[in-house]
Structures are given as structure tokens and as C-alpha cells.
Amino acid sequence: MSHASRTKVRLPAPPVTASRRLSSFFGKHRRLSLTALLAAPLAWLVLIYIISLLLLLVTAFWSTDSFTGQVVQEWTLGNFGAVFTEALYRAVTVRTLIIAVSVTVIDVVIALPVGYFMSKVAGPRLRGALVVAFLMPLWAAYLVKAYAWRTIVSPHGLLDSLGISPGLGLVATIITMSYIWLPYVVMPVYTGFERIPDNLIEAAGDLGAKGWKTFTAVIIPLVWPSVIAGSIFSFSLTLGDYIAVQIVGGSQQLLGTLIYANVGTGGNMPLAAATAFIPIAVIVIYLTAVRRTGALKNL
Amino acid sequence: MRIPTPVKAVLSVIVCAVLAFVYIPLIIVVISSFNASQSLGWPPQSFTFEWWVRAFSDKGALSALGTSLIVAACATLIALVLGTLASLALDRFEFFGKEAVNLLIVLPIALPGIITGIALNNAFTTMLGWRLGLLTVITAHATFCIVTIYNNVFARMRRMSGNLRDAAMDLGADSFTTFRLVTFPQLRSALLAGGLLAFGLSFDEIIVTQFTAGTGVQTLPIWIFDNMFRPNQAPIVNVIATFLVIVSIIPITLANRIGGKAATGVA
Numbered sequence: 379m380s381h382a383s384r385t386k387v388r389l390p391a392p393p394v395t396a397s398r399r400l401s402s403f404f405g406k407h408r409r410l411s412l413t414a415l416l417a418a419p420l421a422w423l424v425l426i427y428i429i430s431l432l433l434l435l436v437t438a439f440w441s442t443d444s445f446t447g448q449v450v451q452e453w454t455l456g457n458f459g460a461v462f463t464e465a466l467y468r469a470v471t472v473r474t475l476i477i478a479v480s481v482t483v484i485d486v487v488i489a490l491p492v493g494y495f496m497s498k499v500a501g502p503r504l505r506g507a508l509v510v511a512f513l514m515p516l517w518a519a520y521l522v523k524a525y526a527w528r529t530i531v532s533p534h535g536l537l538d539s540l541g542i543s544p545g546l547g548l549v550a551t552i553i554t555m556s557y558i559w560l561p562y563v564v565m566p567v568y569t570g571f572e573r574i575p576d577n578l579i580e581a582a583g584d585l586g587a588k589g590w591k592t593f594t595a596v597i598i599p600l601v602w603p604s605v606i607a608g609s610i611f612s613f614s615l616t617l618g619d620y621i622a623v624q625i626v627g628g629s630q631q632l633l634g635t636l637i638y639a640n641v642g643t644g645g646n647m648p649l650a651a652a653t654a655f656i657p658i659a660v661i662v663i664y665l666t667a668v669r670r671t672g673a674l675k676n677l
Numbered sequence: 678m679r680i681p682t683p684v685k686a687v688l689s690v691i692v693c694a695v696l697a698f699v700y701i702p703l704i705i706v707v708i709s710s711f712n713a714s715q716s717l718g719w720p721p722q723s724f725t726f727e728w729w730v731r732a733f734s735d736k737g738a739l740s741a742l743g744t745s746l747i748v749a750a751c752a753t754l755i756a757l758v759l760g761t762l763a764s765l766a767l768d769r770f771e772f773f774g775k776e777a778v779n780l781l782i783v784l785p786i787a788l789p790g791i792i793t794g795i796a797l798n799n800a801f802t803t804m805l806g807w808r809l810g811l812l813t814v815i816t817a818h819a820t821f822c823i824v825t826i827y828n829n830v831f832a833r834m835r836r837m838s839g840n841l842r843d844a845a846m847d848l849g850a851d852s853f854t855t856f857r858l859v860t861f862p863q864l865r866s867a868l869l870a871g872g873l874l875a876f877g878l879s880f881d882e883i884i885v886t887q888f889t890a891g892t893g894v895q896t897l898p899i900w901i902f903d904n905m906f907r908p909n910q911a912p913i914v915n916v917i918a919t920f921l922v923i924v925s926i927i928p929i930t931l932a933n934r935i936g937g938k939a940a941t942g943v944a
Binding site for chain 2: 389392395397398400401402404405408412415416418419420422423424426427428429430431433434437449488491492494495496498499508510511512513514515516517518519520521522523525526527529530536557560589610611614615617618619620621634637638641647650651654657658661665
């Protein structure tokens, strides 16, 4: 230790600027600094989004004037009544759920081996290339991907020329949506695998677990929140879609188509609002069911 | 970890099959953009550059592209600010209702786009009596883009140690200087990755746009949707799609190089 460092040196106090004063003020008042940080994002999300959702709920209890088509503030349960009792809504809800569940299952089944391969088998170079390869379709326009499948399954298309085309309809809708939402499921699942430390897997092996046992008892439980996170995307995106089904679904109707038709050509916002609460209810039930897996933090 | 060779082989085959499934439709789009026949029959009989020439002189397509760029840039900018603020708050503070705030940020992307669309449409037109336009589209897009920034930045801050920040403040930097010189440089690649994703989501969004754009605003997806079923415009749509895929290589490789792992999180 040198002699000089033993003498007492006083650092000059930093100059008192406005930003320093503000900074020390927030340092002393933790609550206020939290408020300052949260104010803008919370205001945006609550004032624009949550209030809009609540207003949508209110609108669902209003009616439309049968002559002018304008929304009138007459309270009625008729819209919800129609949505809950009419056979059309029940049939369309069931069909939409079948498609959403199928698409989600297909995407998860594809994403698991792909994500596992990318994170645990591929070397760093191949991994980087695969990440790019699976992210790129995300940037190709959604509409164009749906349209590509239309050309593939329609008469004189690729599959038709091979004689194995399912044609426009339910199957084509499921394939197309699985295709479009695949990157949204692959990426969180891959990140989930990536986060599992290799030494945990080695520990399982040291403790006597065979490969398959390690996979089901160690790897799957660890990656599960990421799988659920991915499934929220594919499930929710399918549940509200009305575009892809117009392109490849033939004349089928989904919940999204009904809502869109009620707003647009039907001009009946209250009925559309009531219909919109079917997918909202489904998603809220799904989110509450999976909340405890911690999936929401993996989105 | 040692993975048995047969398992590796099976996995490789699966990955190759999935890559084929992902890329064959895109390759068909690319080939169709040169297909001389307008009927999109398969296989194509002869090839042409005509659609490429026509696409780059199509005023509607070009102005729609411009609108989309403006909307995506503005929405991303708003989301960058709001998402970063929210992640700073949720990373540094423990407070009552933290879970609820987290859910609130995630909700616009967890609920289907049509819900966001119809709720905002109803609020803007029926309740507020506004005219739909560029501003309403940007507002709507920013709302669902916040989560991508928030997730990327929050994940990054979880991995950052608070020591550097403490050291900066011990050395006399106030909290703003600390953010500018210490925290922000550490967040930069996460912001870039999140920003790119937000930009991409907004650029490709059609459902929310249809509900919030009104008739005056035409983004590229809306233009594509209006034109893809017109026989003489469909090949131009293929050209634009091909162009977008090619252009998208730039931001993805950029994000991959700068962001490393951060760029891989979908949201």
C-alpha cells in the first residue's frame, strides 16, 4: 500500500443539477418513482384497452334500431340470449374450438422435437441457422401464406396434382392455421429447452434415469410452461381468426366470421359484442387454467 | 449430455420434414411470382419478369407499403417507451397488484386480435364518435406491441446484475445518468430484438387494422387482401410477398448477430 492512499482525500460533491435533485427526490420516495414509471403504460393500457373491453360489454346489452341500424341505448339481454340459445352459435363455437385445439396440438407436437433438436442436439452454427429458418416465415405476410395454401389445395394446385388434396374446407383450415402459427409455438418451446441447464439432465442420468425417463420426468416438466405459452398463441390466434378461413375454408363459418359479419354487413354492433364474449370467455378460462404453470411469464 | 445416435437421426429427419413443410409453400409463392400464367396452375408452364416490373410501378401497393412502414414505426416507438417503463417498474419494485399489471400487459396479445379490434372500433366510433384513421390504427397497434418490448426487456433485466447500477450511483451518477450510461447500453440488444418483433407484428397485422383503419387508410396487408382475389393482381401479390420474405432476411440476421439469444424469443 502506498503512502499517498492513506491521506484523507475528500471527493468534491457532484454539482447539484435539476436532474440530480429529481433523482434524489425519487430515491427518497420509492412509491412516487414506481408511480412515475408505471403511470404512462398503465394509463395507456387501462384507458384505451380495458375501458374499451368494458364498453364492449356494455354495448352487448344495448340494442340496434331496426330502421336506422344505429345503436340505441336500450338495455336488453336479447343479444346474449341469441348467442346462447341459437343452434348456429353453438355449432360454430364447437367447430371453432375443434379447429383451435387441433391446430394447437399439431403445433406443439411439431415444436417439441424441433425445439429439442435446436437446443440440445444442434451445434451453435446450425442452431443459429435454424433459428433464422424458423423465424423467417414469421415475416412473410400472413395473407400470402394463407393464399399459398389456397393455391396448394385448390384444383390444379400442388397437392391436387399429386392427387392427395383435402380441398378447401375444415382440413385445409387446420393445416393452414397450424402452418401460420407454427413459429409462434416453436420459438417459446425452443427458448424453454434452451433454458434447461445440461447439468440437470446429467444429474438425472447420474441418479439412474434412462433417456426416456429423463425426458418425461425432468425435461418435459421444465419445458411445460413454455409449451403452454406457445399454445396460448396458437389457441388464441385461431380462436379469433376470420381471414384464413375465408381464404382456405370454403364456406365454413367460425366465431371470427360471425363477429365480423355482425359488425360489417350486419351492422349490429351489440350482437357482435355479445358474440365476441364467447372467445373472451374461452381464453379467460384457458388463461386461469394455465396461470399456475407460470406460462404467462414465458409469453 | 449424450443423446443416442438413433434418437439424433430421428430428430434430424423430423426437423428436415418440418423445414420442408415450412418452406415449400413459400417457395411456391416465389415461383408463382415468375409464373407467366395468371391462373396459378401447377406446375407453371412458362416464366416472366412482367409481374415484378408491374409490382414496382403499382401506385396502390407502394403507397400501402409506405402507410404500413409509418404505422409500424410509430407503433413500435410508442411500445418501446411504454414497454421499457413497465419492465423497469416490474423489475425493480415489489407492489400489490404486480401480477395484475403483468396480466394487463399480456392481455392484448393473449386475446384474439378480433377482440382488440372490435373493442377499440366500438370505443372509437360508437362511444367517442371519432373518425377512424391513421391515428386509431397506430393506437391499436401500439397496444398489442407493448408486450413484445416488455418481455424482451424484462427478461434481459432479470439476467442483469444490479451491482453495475449500484456502482455507477456510488460513483456519483444520478439515476438518469445511470440509466443512460449503464442500464440502457445493457438493454440495447433486447430493445432491438423486441422492437423488430413489434415492427413485424404491426407490419403484418390485418385483423386489428381492418377494425380500426376505416376506409381511408390502406396498409399493405389490407391492400393485399383487397387485391389477392383479382385475377390480374394476384401475381403482383406474389411478387410483394417474395420481396417481403427476401427483405426480412436483413432484420432477422441483424437481430441474430446483435441480439444473440435475445432475438430468438418470439414475444
